[in-house]
Amino acid sequence: MCGITAYKGKGDASFVVMEALKKLEYRGYDSWGIASLGAEGIIETVKNVGKISSHTETGLRQSSVAIGHTRWATHGGVSERNTHPHFDCGNEIAVIHNGIIENFDELRRELGGRGHEFRSETDTEVIAHLIEEFSSLGLKEAVRKAMERVKGRSAVIAIKKGYDGFVAARTGSPLIVGIGENEYFVSSDIPAFLDHTKNVMYLDDDEMVVVEKKPVFYSLKSGGLVEKRLITIDWSADQAEKGEFEHFMIKEIMEQKDTILRAINQNDSEIQKIANEINSSFGTFFTGCGTAGKVCFTGQYIFSKIANKHVNYVNSSEFPNYEHFLRPETLLITVSQSGETADVLEAVKTAKKKGVKIISLVNVKGSTLDRQSDHTFLINAGPEKAVASTKATTAQLAILYLLAYATTGKIHEGKNLLLETASKVNDMLNPRYLARIEELAKIICKKSDIYIIGRGLNYPMALESAIKVQEVSYIHGHGFAGGELKHGPLALIEKGTPCIVLTAKDDVFPQIIGNAMEVKARGGYIIGIGPEKHGVFDYWIKTPDVREASPIVNIIPVQLLAYYLGVLRGCEIDYPRNLAKSVTVQ
Ligand code: G6P
Numbered sequence: 001m002c003g004i005t006a007y008k009g010k011g012d013a014s015f016v017v018m019e020a021l022k023k024l025e026y027r028g029y030d031s032w033g034i035a036s037l038g039a040e041g042i043i044e045t046v047k048n049v050g051k052i053s054s055h056t057e058t059g060l061r062q063s064s065v066a067i068g069h070t071r072w073a074t075h076g077g078v079s080e081r082n083t084h085p086h087f088d089c090g091n092e093i094a095v096i097h098n099g100i101i102e103n104f105d106e107l108r109r110e111l112g113g114r115g116h117e118f119r120s121e122t123d124t125e126v127i128a129h130l131i132e133e134f135s136s137l138g139l140k141e142a143v144r145k146a147m148e149r150v151k152g153r154s155a156v157i158a159i160k161k162g163y164d165g166f167v168a169a170r171t172g173s174p175l176i177v178g179i180g181e182n183e184y185f186v187s188s189d190i191p192a193f194l195d196h197t198k199n200v201m202y203l204d205d206d207e208m209v210v211v212e213k214k215p216v217f218y219s220l221k222s223g224g225l226v227e228k229r230l231i232t233i234d235w236s237a238d239q240a241e242k243g244e245f246e247h248f249m250i251k252e253i254m255e256q257k258d259t260i261l262r263a264i265n266q267n268d269s270e271i272q273k274i275a276n277e278i279n280s281s282f283g284t285f286f287t288g289c290g291t292a293g294k295v296c297f298t299g300q301y302i303f304s305k306i307a308n309k310h311v312n313y314v315n316s317s318e319f320p321n322y323e324h325f326l327r328p329e330t331l332l333i334t335v336s337q338s339g340e341t342a343d344v345l346e347a348v349k350t351a352k353k354k355g356v357k358i359i360s361l362v363n364v365k366g367s368t369l370d371r372q373s374d375h376t377f378l379i380n381a382g383p384e385k386a387v388a389s390t391k392a393t394t395a396q397l398a399i400l401y402l403l404a405y406a407t408t409g410k411i412h413e414g415k416n417l418l419l420e421t422a423s424k425v426n427d428m429l430n431p432r433y434l435a436r437i438e439e440l441a442k443i444i445c446k447k448s449d450i451y452i453i454g455r456g457l458n459y460p461m462a463l464e465s466a467i468k469v470q471e472v473s474y475i476h477g478h479g480f481a482g483g484e485l486k487h488g489p490l491a492l493i494e495k496g497t498p499c500i501v502l503t504a505k506d507d508v509f510p511q512i513i514g515n516a517m518e519v520k521a522r523g524g525y526i527i528g529i530g531p532e533k534h535g536v537f538d539y540w541i542k543t544p545d546v547r548e549a550s551p552i553v554n555i556i557p558v559q560l561l562a563y564y565l566g567v568l569r570g571c572e573i574d575y576p577r578n579l580a581k582s583v584t585v586q
């Protein structure tokens with residue numbers, strides 16, 4: 001996690017970097033720091049614990065080169081001492097880093113033995129000292145040699161006293177180069193420089209870029225030159241801003257009026273082609289993390305229900321344990337908003353070793369996952385900034401429906417269902433609807449636990465609902481399959497404990513209502529979500545009847561509820577404590 005960025009150009013470098021860090025804050029917001037190359041080639045630094053958003057000045061002098069970091073702590077607590085940039089012994093080399101150095105203990109002992117003095121508890125600092133050891137070779141070669149010693153996934157940017165530029169290297173964590181007019185950017189993500197340019201070049205793993213005059217790319221392994229393709233991004237800077245909304249989360253929830261439609265605007269023949277491959281594969285696996293993982297789990301039910309077909313859902317961090325079941329005829333379908341989640345990329349690596357074909361559903365065009373996949377379906381949701389995923393979720397679900405219908409040769413039936421769903425979501429997201437959910441949030445916002453149950457297609461969405469409640473409101477949310485309640489969780493129900501019941505007009509409706517009754521009989525406060533009102537509900541939130549597509553419409557009121565709960569409890573809606581949007585460490 002962590003966001004890193006660098007700039008060289010005609011602007012006030014440290015200010016440009018500060019503004020870029022504000023756009024990267026979703027990646028980490030424990031502390032931030034900037035180093036710039038002052039007029040005499042001297043490095044000046046500013047470091048602060050806390051978020052960068054309230055800062056308007058860096059306090060650094062005007063310069064043309066600067067690097068900056070916004071931190072999500074891994075090694076070493078949150079303190080000014082551990083805030084990046086980190087330096088070598090002579091304070092001549094400044095380094096920022098996103099990732100984890102797996103052999104950092106060993107390197108730290110080795111460097112300490114040679115007299116290097118460490119001033120932080122971070123793993124990053126070893127890079128600065130390694131670069132120092134090779135510094136007589138020039139910054140480019142010194143960074144290259146240093147990165148040869150470092151194990152794990154990383155992205156690193158370094159500057160050096162007296163050197164008019166910067167060097168960046170990637171061994172697993174994202175780095176994108178923005179090409180402006182006589183100004184250049186390097187960053188963990190595109191929104192950092194979208195105000196300045198839409199032209200980008202992606203660094204791949206084991207590559208580095210030297211920005212002195214123009215960016216020049218090299219292989220980290222051989223040191224030889226590498227050619228890169230210029231890609232133009234079609235996101236606008238506005239899309240990555242909050243606009244009239246108070247938080248990105250509510251903006252992104254409301255965007256679902258359009259994003260489901262945009263998601264299904266896929267090339268039908270591509271969908272059909274992949275569906276045919278699913279039909280002929282030796283096992284299809286779906287994998288993702290967090291919310292995207294719950295989308296994959298829903299996929300398992302979608303394929304079962306619509307296509308009468310078994311597909312396997314495996315959480316990405318567990319995927320390597322399934323290696324033995326993979327063959328060249330197996331298909332891996334990955335789902336990831338960012339396309340940068342480390343565990344997903346590791347799953348891809350595991351699958352590729354076995355010759356497995358990779359199909360991905362990704363929001364960020366050009367992301368690592370996009371580039372590593374044999375085929376990508378872009379979900380077209382536009383930038384998603386809030387840590388809690390909302391619009392990406394429903395867009396990903398919509399594409400899984402299309403694929404499932406296509407495996408039965410009925411892609412048009414699927415498209416019609418999704419068109420109907422999109423139009424009903426549009427109707428649903430009106431001010432009265434929002435007010436009704438806010439009213440519910442007021443009733444339950446002081447509770448310490450919320451349980452969510454579902455069955456069939458809505459069981460994975462019960463798990464996703466729990467994630468939403470936890471991350472946005474910090475209330476303990478817990479999702480279960482309705483039938484599992486009496487095997488343990490029922491013991492936790494007390495008088496007034498809220499229990500959300502996700503329902504649809506389907507064959508499991510009587511059973512889930514039966515489960516709701518069991519909770520009610522123990523004093524639970526029943527919140528029904530679904531198309532049909534029932535006497536067991538203490539509070540009912542209506543969702544449209546869209547038959548098999550019920551997970552799409554049922555998760556939206558839960559997203560809204562989590563949002564209002566978070567607002568009422570004074571939580572950091574878009575940047576929940578301890579979390580980051582793009583989890584680039586395993
Ligand atoms: C983090 C985010 C989640 C997201 C998950 C996977 O935990 O907070 O919203 O679902 O990572 O991210 P991805 O980018 O792969 O979808």
